[in-house]
Amino acid sequence: MRVGVLSAAHVHIDAFSCTLNRTDGVQFVGIYDDNEERGKKKAIEHETSYFSHLKDVLDQSDAVIICAENARHEELALAALEAKKHVLCEKPLSISTASAEKMAKKADTEQLVLATAFPMRFNTPALQLKEALANKIIGNILAFHGTNQGQCPGGWFVDGKLAGGGAVMDHTVHLLDMMRWLLKAEVKTVYAEIGSFLWSPYGIDDVGHIQLEFDNGVIADIDPSWSRPLGYPTWGGLTLRVTGTKGTIDFDGFAQIISSYDRQRTSWNYWGDDEYSWMIKGFIDAIYGRPTELASAWDGVAAVKVVEAAYLSAREGEVVELK
Known part of the structure:
Protein backbone atom coordinates (compact mmCIF):
# COMPACT_ATOMS: atom_id res chain seq x y z
CA MET A 1 0.00 0.00 0.00
CA ARG A 2 1.51 3.32 -1.12
CA VAL A 3 0.64 6.09 1.34
CA GLY A 4 1.38 9.80 1.07
CA VAL A 5 0.93 12.57 3.62
CA LEU A 6 -0.79 15.81 2.70
CA SER A 7 0.74 18.71 4.65
CA ALA A 8 3.15 18.76 7.58
CA ALA A 9 1.21 21.45 9.44
CA HIS A 10 -0.20 19.31 12.25
CA VAL A 11 1.71 18.42 15.41
CA HIS A 12 0.90 14.76 14.76
CA ILE A 13 2.88 14.68 11.50
CA ASP A 14 5.77 13.00 13.34
CA ALA A 15 3.58 10.26 14.83
CA PHE A 16 2.06 9.47 11.43
CA SER A 17 5.39 9.59 9.58
CA CYS A 18 7.23 7.38 12.09
CA THR A 19 4.39 4.87 11.94
CA LEU A 20 4.32 4.77 8.13
CA ASN A 21 8.07 4.10 8.06
CA ARG A 22 7.78 1.05 10.29
CA THR A 23 4.47 -0.50 9.15
CA ASP A 24 4.80 -3.73 7.18
CA GLY A 25 3.17 -3.60 3.78
CA VAL A 26 3.25 0.20 3.61
CA GLN A 27 5.44 2.32 1.34
CA PHE A 28 5.73 5.88 2.65
CA VAL A 29 5.61 7.79 -0.64
CA GLY A 30 6.37 11.21 0.78
CA ILE A 31 5.00 14.49 2.12
CA TYR A 32 3.23 17.18 0.11
CA ASP A 33 3.20 20.68 1.56
CA ASP A 34 2.62 24.08 -0.05
CA ASN A 35 4.98 25.42 2.62
CA GLU A 36 8.27 24.27 1.08
CA GLU A 37 10.44 24.94 4.11
CA ARG A 38 8.13 23.03 6.45
CA GLY A 39 7.52 20.16 4.05
CA LYS A 40 11.18 19.64 3.15
CA LYS A 41 12.20 19.76 6.81
CA LYS A 42 9.80 16.97 7.76
CA ALA A 43 10.63 14.93 4.65
CA ILE A 44 14.32 15.02 5.58
CA GLU A 45 13.60 14.13 9.21
CA HIS A 46 11.57 11.09 8.17
CA GLU A 47 13.78 10.06 5.24
CA THR A 48 11.08 10.38 2.60
CA SER A 49 10.38 12.49 -0.48
CA TYR A 50 9.03 16.03 -0.55
CA PHE A 51 6.36 17.02 -3.09
CA SER A 52 5.64 20.62 -3.97
CA HIS A 53 2.61 19.72 -6.12
CA LEU A 54 -0.45 17.92 -4.80
CA LYS A 55 -1.08 16.06 -8.06
CA ASP A 56 2.37 14.46 -7.95
CA VAL A 57 1.90 12.84 -4.54
CA LEU A 58 -1.64 11.76 -5.42
CA ASP A 59 -0.41 10.13 -8.65
CA GLN A 60 2.06 8.01 -6.65
CA SER A 61 -0.25 7.07 -3.75
CA ASP A 62 -3.04 4.58 -3.17
CA ALA A 63 -4.09 6.34 0.01
CA VAL A 64 -3.25 9.55 1.84
CA ILE A 65 -3.20 10.94 5.37
CA ILE A 66 -4.20 14.58 5.84
CA CYS A 67 -2.18 16.47 8.46
CA ALA A 68 -3.14 19.99 7.38
CA GLU A 69 -4.68 22.90 9.24
CA ASN A 70 -8.32 22.16 10.07
CA ALA A 71 -9.68 24.66 7.54
CA ARG A 72 -7.85 22.90 4.69
CA HIS A 73 -9.19 19.40 5.38
CA GLU A 74 -12.12 19.72 2.99
CA GLU A 75 -10.05 21.04 0.09
CA LEU A 76 -7.43 18.29 0.38
CA ALA A 77 -9.86 15.46 1.09
CA LEU A 78 -12.06 16.31 -1.89
CA ALA A 79 -9.02 16.49 -4.16
CA ALA A 80 -7.81 13.09 -2.95
CA LEU A 81 -11.24 11.48 -3.26
CA GLU A 82 -11.65 12.93 -6.74
CA ALA A 83 -8.34 11.25 -7.60
CA LYS A 84 -9.79 7.95 -6.27
CA LYS A 85 -7.55 7.80 -3.20
CA HIS A 86 -8.56 6.55 0.23
CA VAL A 87 -8.18 9.14 2.99
CA LEU A 88 -7.39 9.17 6.70
CA CYS A 89 -7.99 12.72 7.94
CA GLU A 90 -6.66 14.27 11.13
CA LYS A 91 -9.35 15.36 13.57
CA PRO A 92 -11.60 17.31 13.54
CA LEU A 93 -12.85 16.14 10.15
CA SER A 94 -13.57 19.76 9.25
CA ILE A 95 -14.50 23.09 10.85
CA SER A 96 -18.25 22.93 10.17
CA THR A 97 -20.94 20.27 9.94
CA ALA A 98 -21.79 21.28 6.38
CA SER A 99 -18.16 20.90 5.30
CA ALA A 100 -17.72 17.55 7.06
CA GLU A 101 -20.93 16.21 5.53
CA LYS A 102 -19.77 17.27 2.07
CA MET A 103 -16.58 15.26 2.57
CA ALA A 104 -18.44 12.19 3.86
CA LYS A 105 -20.96 12.25 1.02
CA LYS A 106 -18.16 12.52 -1.55
CA ALA A 107 -16.46 9.45 -0.07
CA ASP A 108 -19.74 7.52 -0.16
CA THR A 109 -20.31 8.52 -3.79
CA GLU A 110 -16.82 7.44 -4.81
CA GLN A 111 -17.06 4.28 -2.65
CA LEU A 112 -13.76 5.14 -0.98
CA VAL A 113 -12.64 5.08 2.65
CA LEU A 114 -12.66 8.46 4.37
CA ALA A 115 -11.68 7.84 7.98
CA THR A 116 -11.32 10.22 10.91
CA ALA A 117 -8.16 10.00 13.00
CA PHE A 118 -9.47 9.05 16.43
CA PRO A 119 -6.57 6.94 17.75
CA ASP A 274 1.36 3.06 20.00
CA GLU A 275 -2.22 3.90 19.04
CA TYR A 276 -1.10 5.42 15.74
CA SER A 277 0.44 2.15 14.59
CA TRP A 278 -2.79 0.29 15.23
CA MET A 279 -4.84 3.08 13.64
CA ILE A 280 -2.78 2.94 10.43
CA LYS A 281 -3.28 -0.83 10.35
CA GLY A 282 -6.99 -0.20 10.91
CA PHE A 283 -7.01 2.20 7.96
CA ILE A 284 -5.48 -0.47 5.73
CA ASP A 285 -7.97 -3.03 7.06
CA ALA A 286 -10.83 -0.69 6.15
CA ILE A 287 -9.47 -0.25 2.61
CA TYR A 288 -9.43 -4.03 2.17
CA GLY A 289 -12.89 -4.41 3.71
CA ARG A 290 -11.69 -6.08 6.90
CA PRO A 291 -13.33 -5.42 10.31
CA THR A 292 -11.78 -2.55 12.27
CA GLU A 293 -12.48 -0.08 15.06
CA LEU A 294 -11.50 2.79 12.72
CA ALA A 295 -13.72 5.86 12.96
CA SER A 296 -15.58 6.60 9.74
Whole structure:
Protein backbone atom coordinates (compact mmCIF):
# COMPACT_ATOMS: atom_id res chain seq x y z
CA MET A 1 0.00 0.00 0.00
CA ARG A 2 1.51 3.32 -1.12
CA VAL A 3 0.64 6.09 1.34
CA GLY A 4 1.38 9.80 1.07
CA VAL A 5 0.93 12.57 3.62
CA LEU A 6 -0.79 15.81 2.70
CA SER A 7 0.74 18.71 4.65
CA ALA A 8 3.15 18.76 7.58
CA ALA A 9 1.21 21.45 9.44
CA HIS A 10 -0.20 19.31 12.25
CA VAL A 11 1.71 18.42 15.41
CA HIS A 12 0.90 14.76 14.76
CA ILE A 13 2.88 14.68 11.50
CA ASP A 14 5.77 13.00 13.34
CA ALA A 15 3.58 10.26 14.83
CA PHE A 16 2.06 9.47 11.43
CA SER A 17 5.39 9.59 9.58
CA CYS A 18 7.23 7.38 12.09
CA THR A 19 4.39 4.87 11.94
CA LEU A 20 4.32 4.77 8.13
CA ASN A 21 8.07 4.10 8.06
CA ARG A 22 7.78 1.05 10.29
CA THR A 23 4.47 -0.50 9.15
CA ASP A 24 4.80 -3.73 7.18
CA GLY A 25 3.17 -3.60 3.78
CA VAL A 26 3.25 0.20 3.61
CA GLN A 27 5.44 2.32 1.34
CA PHE A 28 5.73 5.88 2.65
CA VAL A 29 5.61 7.79 -0.64
CA GLY A 30 6.37 11.21 0.78
CA ILE A 31 5.00 14.49 2.12
CA TYR A 32 3.23 17.18 0.11
CA ASP A 33 3.20 20.68 1.56
CA ASP A 34 2.62 24.08 -0.05
CA ASN A 35 4.98 25.42 2.62
CA GLU A 36 8.27 24.27 1.08
CA GLU A 37 10.44 24.94 4.11
CA ARG A 38 8.13 23.03 6.45
CA GLY A 39 7.52 20.16 4.05
CA LYS A 40 11.18 19.64 3.15
CA LYS A 41 12.20 19.76 6.81
CA LYS A 42 9.80 16.97 7.76
CA ALA A 43 10.63 14.93 4.65
CA ILE A 44 14.32 15.02 5.58
CA GLU A 45 13.60 14.13 9.21
CA HIS A 46 11.57 11.09 8.17
CA GLU A 47 13.78 10.06 5.24
CA THR A 48 11.08 10.38 2.60
CA SER A 49 10.38 12.49 -0.48
CA TYR A 50 9.03 16.03 -0.55
CA PHE A 51 6.36 17.02 -3.09
CA SER A 52 5.64 20.62 -3.97
CA HIS A 53 2.61 19.72 -6.12
CA LEU A 54 -0.45 17.92 -4.80
CA LYS A 55 -1.08 16.06 -8.06
CA ASP A 56 2.37 14.46 -7.95
CA VAL A 57 1.90 12.84 -4.54
CA LEU A 58 -1.64 11.76 -5.42
CA ASP A 59 -0.41 10.13 -8.65
CA GLN A 60 2.06 8.01 -6.65
CA SER A 61 -0.25 7.07 -3.75
CA ASP A 62 -3.04 4.58 -3.17
CA ALA A 63 -4.09 6.34 0.01
CA VAL A 64 -3.25 9.55 1.84
CA ILE A 65 -3.20 10.94 5.37
CA ILE A 66 -4.20 14.58 5.84
CA CYS A 67 -2.18 16.47 8.46
CA ALA A 68 -3.14 19.99 7.38
CA GLU A 69 -4.68 22.90 9.24
CA ASN A 70 -8.32 22.16 10.07
CA ALA A 71 -9.68 24.66 7.54
CA ARG A 72 -7.85 22.90 4.69
CA HIS A 73 -9.19 19.40 5.38
CA GLU A 74 -12.12 19.72 2.99
CA GLU A 75 -10.05 21.04 0.09
CA LEU A 76 -7.43 18.29 0.38
CA ALA A 77 -9.86 15.46 1.09
CA LEU A 78 -12.06 16.31 -1.89
CA ALA A 79 -9.02 16.49 -4.16
CA ALA A 80 -7.81 13.09 -2.95
CA LEU A 81 -11.24 11.48 -3.26
CA GLU A 82 -11.65 12.93 -6.74
CA ALA A 83 -8.34 11.25 -7.60
CA LYS A 84 -9.79 7.95 -6.27
CA LYS A 85 -7.55 7.80 -3.20
CA HIS A 86 -8.56 6.55 0.23
CA VAL A 87 -8.18 9.14 2.99
CA LEU A 88 -7.39 9.17 6.70
CA CYS A 89 -7.99 12.72 7.94
CA GLU A 90 -6.66 14.27 11.13
CA LYS A 91 -9.35 15.36 13.57
CA PRO A 92 -11.60 17.31 13.54
CA LEU A 93 -12.85 16.14 10.15
CA SER A 94 -13.57 19.76 9.25
CA ILE A 95 -14.50 23.09 10.85
CA SER A 96 -18.25 22.93 10.17
CA THR A 97 -20.94 20.27 9.94
CA ALA A 98 -21.79 21.28 6.38
CA SER A 99 -18.16 20.90 5.30
CA ALA A 100 -17.72 17.55 7.06
CA GLU A 101 -20.93 16.21 5.53
CA LYS A 102 -19.77 17.27 2.07
CA MET A 103 -16.58 15.26 2.57
CA ALA A 104 -18.44 12.19 3.86
CA LYS A 105 -20.96 12.25 1.02
CA LYS A 106 -18.16 12.52 -1.55
CA ALA A 107 -16.46 9.45 -0.07
CA ASP A 108 -19.74 7.52 -0.16
CA THR A 109 -20.31 8.52 -3.79
CA GLU A 110 -16.82 7.44 -4.81
CA GLN A 111 -17.06 4.28 -2.65
CA LEU A 112 -13.76 5.14 -0.98
CA VAL A 113 -12.64 5.08 2.65
CA LEU A 114 -12.66 8.46 4.37
CA ALA A 115 -11.68 7.84 7.98
CA THR A 116 -11.32 10.22 10.91
CA ALA A 117 -8.16 10.00 13.00
CA PHE A 118 -9.47 9.05 16.43
CA PRO A 119 -6.57 6.94 17.75
CA MET A 120 -8.16 6.38 21.18
CA ARG A 121 -10.25 3.63 19.58
CA PHE A 122 -6.97 1.69 19.35
CA ASN A 123 -5.70 2.51 22.84
CA THR A 124 -5.35 -0.74 24.84
CA PRO A 125 -6.91 0.62 28.08
CA ALA A 126 -9.78 2.05 25.99
CA LEU A 127 -10.39 -1.33 24.35
CA GLN A 128 -10.34 -2.98 27.78
CA LEU A 129 -12.83 -0.37 29.02
CA LYS A 130 -15.10 -1.08 26.06
CA GLU A 131 -15.04 -4.80 26.81
CA ALA A 132 -15.75 -4.22 30.50
CA LEU A 133 -18.72 -1.98 29.72
CA ALA A 134 -20.07 -4.41 27.12
CA ASN A 135 -19.95 -7.13 29.80
CA LYS A 136 -21.83 -4.79 32.17
CA ILE A 137 -19.16 -4.99 34.87
CA ILE A 138 -20.67 -1.84 36.38
CA GLY A 139 -24.23 -2.48 35.22
CA ASN A 140 -25.94 0.00 32.94
CA ILE A 141 -24.06 3.22 32.16
CA LEU A 142 -25.50 6.33 33.78
CA ALA A 143 -22.90 9.05 33.21
CA PHE A 144 -19.49 10.02 31.83
CA HIS A 145 -17.05 12.59 33.16
CA GLY A 146 -14.19 13.26 30.76
CA THR A 147 -11.11 15.47 30.67
CA ASN A 148 -8.82 16.14 27.73
CA GLN A 149 -6.84 19.05 29.11
CA GLY A 150 -3.59 20.14 27.53
CA GLN A 151 -1.17 22.93 26.79
CA CYS A 152 -1.97 25.63 24.26
CA PRO A 153 -0.30 24.37 21.05
CA GLY A 154 0.19 27.86 19.58
CA GLY A 155 0.90 28.30 15.88
CA TRP A 156 -2.08 27.95 13.56
CA PHE A 157 -4.10 26.32 16.38
CA VAL A 158 -4.73 29.81 17.78
CA ASP A 159 -5.70 31.24 14.38
CA GLY A 160 -9.50 31.05 14.29
CA LYS A 161 -9.65 31.02 10.48
CA LEU A 162 -7.27 28.07 10.15
CA ALA A 163 -8.31 26.11 13.24
CA GLY A 164 -12.04 26.87 13.22
CA GLY A 165 -11.95 27.42 16.98
CA GLY A 166 -9.71 26.95 19.98
CA ALA A 167 -9.57 24.37 22.73
CA VAL A 168 -13.18 23.26 22.24
CA MET A 169 -12.55 22.52 18.56
CA ASP A 170 -9.22 20.87 19.32
CA HIS A 171 -9.95 18.67 22.34
CA THR A 172 -13.69 17.96 22.57
CA VAL A 173 -13.75 15.48 19.72
CA HIS A 174 -11.60 12.67 21.17
CA LEU A 175 -13.78 12.14 24.24
CA LEU A 176 -16.99 12.71 22.34
CA ASP A 177 -16.02 9.99 19.87
CA MET A 178 -15.03 7.64 22.69
CA MET A 179 -18.41 8.14 24.35
CA ARG A 180 -20.32 7.45 21.12
CA TRP A 181 -18.11 4.42 20.44
CA LEU A 182 -18.69 2.99 23.93
CA LEU A 183 -22.41 3.72 24.03
CA LYS A 184 -23.43 3.21 20.42
CA ALA A 185 -25.70 6.19 20.99
CA GLU A 186 -25.97 9.73 19.65
CA VAL A 187 -25.90 13.09 21.41
CA LYS A 188 -29.35 14.60 21.92
CA THR A 189 -28.59 17.92 23.65
CA VAL A 190 -25.54 20.12 24.20
CA TYR A 191 -24.89 22.87 26.73
CA ALA A 192 -21.53 24.65 26.93
CA GLU A 193 -19.75 27.49 28.64
CA ILE A 194 -16.63 28.61 26.82
CA GLY A 195 -14.12 31.38 27.49
CA SER A 196 -10.66 32.82 26.94
CA PHE A 197 -8.86 33.21 30.27
CA LEU A 198 -5.47 31.51 30.24
CA TRP A 199 -4.13 32.47 26.81
CA SER A 200 -6.22 35.60 26.24
CA PRO A 201 -3.66 37.40 24.00
CA TYR A 202 -4.53 34.89 21.27
CA GLY A 203 -8.19 35.92 21.35
CA ILE A 204 -9.45 32.35 21.03
CA ASP A 205 -11.23 29.99 23.41
CA ASP A 206 -8.85 28.18 25.74
CA VAL A 207 -11.24 26.86 28.39
CA GLY A 208 -14.63 25.23 28.26
CA HIS A 209 -17.06 22.89 29.93
CA ILE A 210 -19.51 20.90 27.83
CA GLN A 211 -22.55 18.99 29.08
CA LEU A 212 -24.22 16.36 26.93
CA GLU A 213 -27.28 14.16 27.01
CA PHE A 214 -27.39 11.09 24.78
CA ASP A 215 -30.51 9.71 23.16
CA ASN A 216 -30.41 6.70 25.52
CA GLY A 217 -30.54 8.94 28.61
CA VAL A 218 -26.84 8.85 29.54
CA ILE A 219 -25.46 12.23 30.64
CA ALA A 220 -21.87 13.41 30.20
CA ASP A 221 -19.52 16.32 30.68
CA ILE A 222 -16.22 17.14 28.97
CA ASP A 223 -13.43 19.53 29.97
CA PRO A 224 -11.37 20.20 26.79
CA SER A 225 -9.40 23.16 28.17
CA TRP A 226 -5.84 24.16 27.31
CA SER A 227 -5.27 24.47 31.05
CA ARG A 228 -1.85 22.85 31.45
CA PRO A 229 0.99 25.35 32.07
CA LEU A 230 4.11 25.14 29.95
CA GLY A 231 6.03 23.63 32.87
CA TYR A 232 3.60 20.70 33.20
CA PRO A 233 5.31 17.28 32.86
CA THR A 234 3.54 16.52 29.56
CA TRP A 235 1.26 18.12 26.95
CA GLY A 236 -1.85 16.99 28.88
CA GLY A 237 -3.84 13.79 29.10
CA LEU A 238 -7.17 12.05 28.59
CA THR A 239 -9.29 10.58 31.37
CA LEU A 240 -12.82 9.24 31.60
CA ARG A 241 -14.90 8.30 34.62
CA VAL A 242 -17.80 5.99 33.81
CA THR A 243 -20.56 5.69 36.42
CA GLY A 244 -22.96 2.78 36.22
CA THR A 245 -25.78 1.28 38.23
CA LYS A 246 -23.38 -1.12 39.96
CA GLY A 247 -20.15 0.86 40.24
CA THR A 248 -17.61 3.19 38.64
CA ILE A 249 -14.61 2.74 36.34
CA ASP A 250 -11.83 5.34 36.09
CA PHE A 251 -9.95 5.31 32.78
CA ASP A 252 -6.63 7.03 32.04
CA GLY A 253 -5.50 6.62 28.45
CA PHE A 254 -1.87 7.60 29.11
CA ALA A 255 -1.03 6.29 32.58
CA GLN A 256 1.81 4.09 31.29
CA ILE A 257 4.62 6.55 31.99
CA ILE A 258 8.12 6.82 33.43
CA SER A 259 8.91 9.99 35.40
CA SER A 260 12.26 11.69 34.88
CA TYR A 261 13.69 14.81 36.49
CA ASP A 262 16.28 17.47 35.78
CA ARG A 263 17.00 20.87 37.32
CA GLN A 264 14.28 22.58 35.30
CA ARG A 265 11.29 20.26 35.31
CA THR A 266 9.73 16.83 35.63
CA SER A 267 8.93 14.89 32.45
CA TRP A 268 6.58 11.99 31.85
CA ASN A 269 7.87 9.60 29.19
CA TYR A 270 5.11 7.44 27.74
CA TRP A 271 6.03 3.79 27.17
CA GLY A 272 2.59 2.34 26.42
CA ASP A 273 1.08 1.03 23.19
CA ASP A 274 1.36 3.06 20.00
CA GLU A 275 -2.22 3.90 19.04
CA TYR A 276 -1.10 5.42 15.74
CA SER A 277 0.44 2.15 14.59
CA TRP A 278 -2.79 0.29 15.23
CA MET A 279 -4.84 3.08 13.64
CA ILE A 280 -2.78 2.94 10.43
CA LYS A 281 -3.28 -0.83 10.35
CA GLY A 282 -6.99 -0.20 10.91
CA PHE A 283 -7.01 2.20 7.96
CA ILE A 284 -5.48 -0.47 5.73
CA ASP A 285 -7.97 -3.03 7.06
CA ALA A 286 -10.83 -0.69 6.15
CA ILE A 287 -9.47 -0.25 2.61
CA TYR A 288 -9.43 -4.03 2.17
CA GLY A 289 -12.89 -4.41 3.71
CA ARG A 290 -11.69 -6.08 6.90
CA PRO A 291 -13.33 -5.42 10.31
CA THR A 292 -11.78 -2.55 12.27
CA GLU A 293 -12.48 -0.08 15.06
CA LEU A 294 -11.50 2.79 12.72
CA ALA A 295 -13.72 5.86 12.96
CA SER A 296 -15.58 6.60 9.74
CA ALA A 297 -16.22 9.92 8.04
CA TRP A 298 -19.69 9.95 9.58
CA ASP A 299 -18.17 9.48 13.04
CA GLY A 300 -16.16 12.58 12.23
CA VAL A 301 -19.31 14.42 11.16
CA ALA A 302 -21.00 13.52 14.47
CA ALA A 303 -18.10 14.98 16.44
CA VAL A 304 -18.04 18.22 14.44
CA LYS A 305 -21.80 18.55 14.91
CA VAL A 306 -21.39 18.48 18.71
CA VAL A 307 -18.52 20.99 18.63
CA GLU A 308 -20.58 23.34 16.45
CA ALA A 309 -23.51 22.99 18.87
CA ALA A 310 -21.21 23.73 21.83
CA TYR A 311 -20.08 27.03 20.31
CA LEU A 312 -23.71 27.93 19.53
CA SER A 313 -24.79 27.04 23.07
CA ALA A 314 -22.05 29.21 24.56
CA ARG A 315 -23.00 32.16 22.39
CA GLU A 316 -26.73 31.87 23.09
CA GLY A 317 -26.52 30.69 26.71
CA GLU A 318 -29.03 27.97 25.91
CA VAL A 319 -29.23 24.19 25.54
CA VAL A 320 -28.95 23.17 21.89
CA GLU A 321 -30.92 20.20 20.60
CA LEU A 322 -29.34 18.15 17.84
CA LYS A 323 -31.39 16.83 14.97
